[in-house]
Amino acid sequence: MEPKELYDKLLSYYGPQHWWPGEGFEIAIGAILTQNTSWTNVEKALANLRKHKLLSPRRILDCDLAFLKKQLTPAGYYNQKAVYLRNLSQLWLIHSNPTREQLLSVKGIGAETADSILLYLLAQPEFVIDAYTVRISNRLGFGNSTKKNYWKRFYEQKLEADVHLYNEFHALFVIHAKIFCKKQDPLCQTCFLQEKCACGKKK
Ligand code: SF4
Known part of the structure; x- marks a missing residue:
């Protein structure tokens, strides 16, 4: 076969x-949050972020780190994931259409996460x-x-x-x-x- x-x-x-659930930068956030956890848990964290309008790179960077971590608690590894989200947000404000290499240079983004962002958000054939x-x-x-x-x-x-x-x-x-x-x-x-x-x- x-x-x-x-x-x-x-x-x-x-x-x-019908993947990936969500749209825009929320897809990239979900790709990071889903590391080592189920999508059900990711949805809870995304709901928190949505409630506080924290689904954009600018808002994530401007948000108090402790507050951001608290919203990410349902997705687990929230200390790391909050930092990873900030790292990605910083890249995104410079390159809103990043290459695979640029994504992989961000701490917290491995090949699976990078390719998920490229495929499902940026419509790149990865x-x-x-x-x-x-x-x-x-x-x-x-x-x-x-x-x-x-x-x-x-x-x-x-x-x-x-x-x-x-x-x-x-x-x-x-x-x-x-x-x-x-x-x-x-x-x-x-x-x-x-x-x-x-x-x-x-x-
Ligand atoms: S369950 Fe997996 S291993 Fe078993 S027949 Fe299906 S594809 Fe193959």
């Missing part, structure tokens, strides 16, 4: 996922690789690597550089990892990909 066939199967099964994508790709037998860079190159070489495709594909990996391809005890017996999956065929 090729990645495009996988995409078609995932899309056919789950339908469009394939987002997360732990779910690595897990599913290895199990399917597309390759054998735990390196995110490896999989980013793999998908970007195999697929046309299409923002809509990349947008949907990443969201579909996430839902498939949560519903069938769980970290422990994947539900291979009922998974619609079993016949095409190296790991699933052994079950």
